[in-house]
Amino acid sequence: xxxxxxxxxxxxxxxxxxxxxxxxxxxxxxxxxxxxxxxxxxxxxxxxxxxxxxxxxxxxxxxxxxxxxxxxxxxxxxxxxxxxxxxxxxxxxxxxxxxxxxxxxxxxxxxxxxxxxxxxxxxxxxxxxxxxxxxxxxxxxxxxxxxxxxxxxxxxxxxxxxxxxxxxxxxxxxxxxxxxxxxxxxxxxxxxxxxxxxxxxxxxxxxxxxxxxxxxxxxxxxxxxxxxxxxxxxxxxxxxxxxxxxxxxxxxxxxxxxxxxxxxxxxxxxxxxxxxxxxxxxxxxxxxxxxxxxxxxxxxxxxxxxxxxxxxxxxxxxxxxxxxxxxxxxxxxxxxxxxxxxxxxxxxxxxxxxxxxxxxxxxxxxxxxxxxxxxxxxxxxxxxxxx
Amino acid sequence: xxxxxxxxxxxxxxxxxxxxxxxxxxxxxxxxxxxxxxxxxxxxxxxxxxxxxxxxxxxxxxxxxxxxxxxxxxxxxxxxxxxxxxxxxxxxxxxxxxxxxxxxxxxxxxxxxxxxxxxxxxxxxxxxxxxxxxxxxxxxxxxxxxxxxxxxxxxxxxxxxxxxxxxxxxxxxxxxxxxxxxxxxxxxxxxxxxxxxxxxxxxxxxxxxxxxxxxxxxxxxxxxxxxxxxxxxxxxxxxxxxxxxxxxxxxxxxxxxxxxxxxxxxxxxxxxxxxxxxxxxxxxxxxxxxxxxxxxxxxxx
Numbered sequence: 001x002x003x004x005x006x007x008x009x010x011x012x013x014x015x016x017x018x019x020x021x022x023x024x025x026x027x028x029x030x031x032x033x034x035x036x037x038x039x040x041x042x043x044x045x046x047x048x049x050x051x052x053x054x055x056x057x058x059x060x061x062x063x064x065x066x067x068x069x070x071x072x073x074x075x076x077x078x079x080x081x082x083x084x085x086x087x088x089x090x091x092x093x094x095x096x097x098x099x100x101x102x103x104x105x106x107x108x109x110x111x112x113x114x115x116x117x118x119x120x121x122x123x124x125x126x127x128x129x130x131x132x133x134x135x136x137x138x139x140x141x142x143x144x145x146x147x148x149x150x151x152x153x154x155x156x157x158x159x160x161x162x163x164x165x166x167x168x169x170x171x172x173x174x175x176x177x178x179x180x181x182x183x184x185x186x187x188x189x190x191x192x193x194x195x196x197x198x199x200x201x202x203x204x205x206x207x208x209x210x211x212x213x214x215x216x217x218x219x220x221x222x223x224x225x226x227x228x229x230x231x232x233x234x235x236x237x238x239x240x241x242x243x244x245x246x247x248x249x250x251x252x253x254x255x256x257x258x259x260x261x262x263x264x265x266x267x268x269x270x271x272x273x274x275x276x277x278x279x280x281x282x283x284x285x286x287x288x289x290x291x292x293x294x295x296x297x298x299x300x301x302x303x304x305x306x307x308x309x310x311x312x313x314x315x316x317x318x319x320x321x322x323x324x325x326x327x328x329x330x331x332x333x334x335x336x337x338x339x340x341x342x343x344x345x346x347x348x349x350x351x352x353x354x355x356x357x358x359x360x361x362x363x364x365x366x367x368x369x370x371x372x373x374x375x376x377x378x379x380x381x382x383x384x385x386x387x
Numbered sequence: 388x389x390x391x392x393x394x395x396x397x398x399x400x401x402x403x404x405x406x407x408x409x410x411x412x413x414x415x416x417x418x419x420x421x422x423x424x425x426x427x428x429x430x431x432x433x434x435x436x437x438x439x440x441x442x443x444x445x446x447x448x449x450x451x452x453x454x455x456x457x458x459x460x461x462x463x464x465x466x467x468x469x470x471x472x473x474x475x476x477x478x479x480x481x482x483x484x485x486x487x488x489x490x491x492x493x494x495x496x497x498x499x500x501x502x503x504x505x506x507x508x509x510x511x512x513x514x515x516x517x518x519x520x521x522x523x524x525x526x527x528x529x530x531x532x533x534x535x536x537x538x539x540x541x542x543x544x545x546x547x548x549x550x551x552x553x554x555x556x557x558x559x560x561x562x563x564x565x566x567x568x569x570x571x572x573x574x575x576x577x578x579x580x581x582x583x584x585x586x587x588x589x590x591x592x593x594x595x596x597x598x599x600x601x602x603x604x605x606x607x608x609x610x611x612x613x614x615x616x617x618x619x620x621x622x623x624x625x626x627x628x629x630x631x632x633x634x635x636x637x638x639x640x641x642x643x644x645x646x647x648x649x650x651x652x653x654x655x656x657x658x659x660x661x662x663x664x665x666x667x668x669x670x671x672x673x674x675x676x677x678x679x680x681x682x683x684x685x686x687x688x
Contacts, residue, residue, distance in 0.1 A: 130568035136576040139442035271446050278434060279443045288443075290551030295432040 072101045090132075141232055145285040149258045149308040151243035156264070156304055158242035159280045161190040163273060164205045165216050173276040175220050177283055179230045180238075184219035187241040201267025201299065230283070239284050258308050260301035268300055277303070342366070428655075431455045431548055435637060438560035439577050447555060447637065450660045452651055453644045454553075456545040459538070463546075466539030466624045469531040481521030484509040534650035536624075541647055543627040544640070552632040560592065560636050562600035570604035575613055584613045588631020592616040595639045619643060 008027060041049075053061075075084075075098060083095040100108050111117055119125065147155060162176050180186065189212035197203045207213050268274045274294070281303075282288045289297070289306045297303050313319050317336040325332055345351040355365055364370045431454035434443040487509040494508050505512075511519040547553040565573050578584030589612070592601060597618050605616045617626060619639045627633055635643075641657065648656050 127568075127572075131572055132566040132569045134565050134569050134573055136439065136573050136580060138577070138580045139437075139440045140581065142580060275434060275443055275446050282443065291431075291433040291553065292549050292551060294434070295430070 068099075069101070072099050072104070075099055140282050140286040141235055141284075142286075144287055145236075145239055147243060147285065147307075152304060152308045153261065154243045155239065155284065156281075156300065156307075157193075157195070158187050158190045159277065159284070160195065160266070160300065161193040161205065162186065162216060162220070163276055163280070164195070164203065165193075165213055166220065167273070168205070168213075169217055171217075171220075171222070173272055175222070176276060176280055177230075178221055179225055180219050180234065181221055182219075184215075185241055186216050186219050187238060187244075189213075189215050190242070195263040195266065197263050197266035201265070201269070203263070203266040235284055242284075258305065260304045264301040264304055265299050267298060268303070269298055281307075428452065429455060431545075433548065433553065433555050435555050435557055438556045439562060441554075441581050444557060448664075449644070450655070450657070452655050453541050453648065453657065454545050454548045456538070456542050458546055458549075459542050462535060462539045462542055463624065463628065465531060466536055466543075467628070469529055469536065470623045470625055473528040475527040477527050478524050479522035480524050481518035483521070484511060484517035484519075487515075487517045537647035537649045539624050540627075540643065543624050544643070547627060547633050554590075554632060554634040555640060556592075556634055556636050558595070558636055558638045559598070560594055560601065560634075561598040562604060565600060567600070567603055570600055571607040571610055574601070574604045574610070578613050583632065583634070590614040591622075591626060591630045591633045593622050593633060593635040593639050593643075594618050595636055595642060619646075 008024070083098055085093055085095055087093055102108050102110065159176075163173055166173055166176055189207075192208040192212050194206050194208075195203060196205075268277060274297075277300075278288055278294065287307065288294075289303050293302065293306045315336045316322060317334045322334050325334060342351060345354060358365045429451040430448045431451055432446050432448045433454075435445050435447050436442065437444050484507075489507065489509045491507045491509075494505055495502070497504050508516065510516045544553065562570055562573065575584065578590065579586075583590040592605075592614060594601070594616065595618065598616070602616050604610060605614055615626075615630065619642050622643075644657050653659060
């Protein structure tokens, strides 16, 4: 401490003398590098404020609760319990969740589990919120239309009459795919047409009534419509109308089965006619012949033969050859799927009893993914032991 | 004025060295015999579809030498193996006994211990020793004649065409007016609507260049189950054969066909075919009118 005295003297001379007395320790602390923090409040008081809150914080909490209760009352007075609707930055409308005060609403029961509650925050939820909502609209309809041979004949007759009518009027064939004017039922008039194809592939078409041709042309718009995609209901109605009973004029003397009628010998080597035929069939039925068939088809009969052919069975057991086996070899049973022990029990009539007994004992009837499934199996390292 | 005397009748000297045979043909252009046209050269027609509506727009034709080749499974096999070999990284590495860190000291005497004789501790027989014939980094690539590989390319495309699994899209197949956040869901809807998604065997989109919207949508987690997208420089024969169908831009298909036709004589290549079509009055795009259709009828079988 004796060494501090010269330092003290130097300090007294260099620094201005303070008005009040400064003790030695404080003088020594003048060279301290840390800034002294003045304690406005005692430590004990600061601790009490931190735990129990100050007067100001209690006032703020009280004001906040009052505002909340006021808001709840206002929402409760809203008619019919309607939720407030707002719009976000992207213009999407959403409902503000209701605030229910359990002290006031006696029948309100707080949820114990999360079943049935709205879940937020998952990756899927984030993706759905970020989605802008653009909807895909395709050219073909959503569902494939299944038709039998007679219905295909009727539909192809309807489509070909429309295309030939446009071709005869020297209008673009693309107009056949445009939405029809109003609620026009062109299939009523296309049925009246009679198509005759000659040996060289050329085709002639005639109507029973002259007004039918004009009506068909009037129902197809001449200008490019604003709404390019047709209404799905209108398309399905057109298909139903075209394939309804009482079909084309030459249906009475038409062939039966899958044999194409004579008028289908018309040539479709004209590329414009071929592509429009494909387009119109796709637009109406969501089906199209495969490209190799389209490539080699020279007449409409080729396309009809492919479209009217029954679909190949997905199971070998449903194949015609094996279906015939049932009559040829009655001692052979053909199944479409693997026969399990349950099938064997069903055949002898024992399965019902087994099922009832298992359900009576509250045991799983089928499956191996239940708690007791591997009770007798233990795995130690790589070795599996079954007890 | 002296007139030249008419040539006297002189018998032509017999050409004793010439082989006996039919008299040589006249050199007049009208009498030059042209080789007969090849009856096996037909055409392959397929519709061009708009994207993303998949609306048929027009019919496009290619020669049968490019899209109607017979199926050659052996050539496809060779090409797939060739690609797989060249794709191998070949970086597997093990240490031989000389590379294992350790001393070369003989760890026990040759005789007298009653145990087998041993040299250093790096022997493959010992634990911690080297690997006897383990893998070393090497090049696994094999060679395949260029013409065979090109034939495999066109055979794969022909196979897809014959099965009806080759969809030709118009150029610049891109998701227009679709926000990147909506693109995965929009593309999933597109694939489901047109039966091209996971339930129907997935689809491979092949474009001429990277299409940011389409490619970005398919790079999101989970979209690989629905479809894949590659550009022409990254697509392989194996990719063409892998998924349920191939949806290819028209320019991408023509790029690939031009890139892989070295096994064809110049007269049968795509450029020559285009020129012959232009001379006949039909372009590669069809759907113009009855007159053109008649010319087309003369070409197709």
